[in-house]
Amino acid sequence: MRFLIPLGVFLVMVIFLAIGLSLDPRNLPSPLIGKPAPTFQLSKVEEPSQALTPESFRGRVILLNVWASWCVSCRQEHPVLLELAQRQEVPIFGLNYKDQLTAARDWLSKFGNPYEASGFDQDGRVGIDLGVYGVPETFVIDKKGLIRMKHTGPVTPQALEKDILPLVERLKQEP
Amino acid sequence: MKTLILLLTLTGSSALFATEIRSFADPDKAARYDRLIGELRCLVCQNQSLADSDADLAQDLRNEVYEMIAAGQSDAEAIRFLTDRYGDFVLYRPPIKPTTFLLWGGPLLILLFGGVMAWRYARQRKPQPLSPLSEADQDTLERLKKTSG
Numbered sequence: 303m304r305f306l307i308p309l310g311v312f313l314v315m316v317i318f319l320a321i322g323l324s325l326d327p328r329n330l331p332s333p334l335i336g337k338p339a340p341t342f343q344l345s346k347v348e349e350p351s352q353a354l355t356p357e358s359f360r361g362r363v364i365l366l367n368v369w370a371s372w373c374v375s376c377r378q379e380h381p382v383l384l385e386l387a388q389r390q391e392v393p394i395f396g397l398n399y400k401d402q403l404t405a406a407r408d409w410l411s412k413f414g415n416p417y418e419a420s421g422f423d424q425d426g427r428v429g430i431d432l433g434v435y436g437v438p439e440t441f442v443i444d445k446k447g448l449i450r451m452k453h454t455g456p457v458t459p460q461a462l463e464k465d466i467l468p469l470v471e472r473l474k475q476e477p
Numbered sequence: 478m479k480t481l482i483l484l485l486t487l488t489g490s491s492a493l494f495a496t497e498i499r500s501f502a503d504p505d506k507a508a509r510y511d512r513l514i515g516e517l518r519c520l521v522c523q524n525q526s527l528a529d530s531d532a533d534l535a536q537d538l539r540n541e542v543y544e545m546i547a548a549g550q551s552d553a554e555a556i557r558f559l560t561d562r563y564g565d566f567v568l569y570r571p572p573i574k575p576t577t578f579l580l581w582g583g584p585l586l587i588l589l590f591g592g593v594m595a596w597r598y599a600r601q602r603k604p605q606p607l608s609p610l611s612e613a614d615q616d617t618l619e620r621l622k623k624t625s626g
Contacts, residue, residue: 327523333564400533426537433562435520435534 332433332452339366339441339449340431344421347398347406354421356447358395363473365394365466366441367417367457368429370401371409373437379456380413386462387416392470396420399429399437442466444473497536499543510546513555514539518567526569 339356346352359366367383369376387394396417398406403422410420423429432441433452442451451469453461501507511528517538519530527535527542538559545555559567571577610618 330520330566331564333561426534430537430541430562433564435563 328436329454330435332449334433334449335452337449338447339443340428342421342423342428342431344397344423344428347396347403347410347420347422348415350403350422352419354395354419358419359393359443360447361445363392363445363470364418364443365392365470366397366432366443367394368397368399368432368434368437368439368441369420370399370437371405372401373399375456376438377413379438379458380416382457382459382462383416384414386457391467393418397428397432397434398422399434400424400426440466442469442473445476497539501547506546509552510543513542513546513552516569517542517556517559518569520563520567 341356343353343355346354365386383394386392394416396419398420400423403424406420406422410417421428426434432439436454438456440453440457441449442453444450450473451466453466457466499507499510501510514528515526517527519525519527519532519535519538521532521534522530525535527539541558542555545558546552556568565571565577571580573581
């Protein structure tokens, strides 16, 4: 019976270490969930004379996708966003984070533009207000302008079908 | 020349190169800024503080902290600015609240557990009955008593 105690301690350690290994340290809970999206006024990448503000999507459930032409994982998620845009289930807005205007526009014309509009956040201030720490990041914003979900890292088809789109459908039912 | 290069290599630390040079009119603000960026975590290189990290975001956040401190805002306001956006994760010293009770209390719990185990172990150990001295040992003892007395 004496061996039971060290065995128990060992098993508890194994369980905790296994949980620790399976967690993604980059996936941090955002304190912004349930809070209003920060206000901003940015010029549009596609048309710099026009402004993109939260008013542009007030009253609609939207995805706000943070991207940059220098971001490798953004290339990876890009086909997923393009396909989603074609399905017209939910409008996608972009936040072009710490990029060069010409590079961003080249990127969109080269790979396709899934965004209804992208705001040009050159100094990353809006990114900081959104708590962005790793591009790409995607926010689900409801009709009242509240942030309801944050997805860190590239949007995968699985994440879309399992988490993001079901939430979007639910939020569309809300007044 | 070689000595100079060696000296420069040995004295310059990477942390020194990571941060830009800041000037404050008030030395107290400079000290607060240095302490704050040493205590806040960079979200990109998660095991480095804002002071140590070379990441782009760390530089931006140092800028934010610098501007807030230079503008006369308090440490609490600067910390609040970051936790409102990035959560308690940016703090190397998280606040004590229900979700962090285990984190803060854990070491104490382990100490208590170890203490209880040690106490139980010590109590379980019964004193061994002494075996009586043999004839020869008894003689030696008597002899020693005489010589020392």
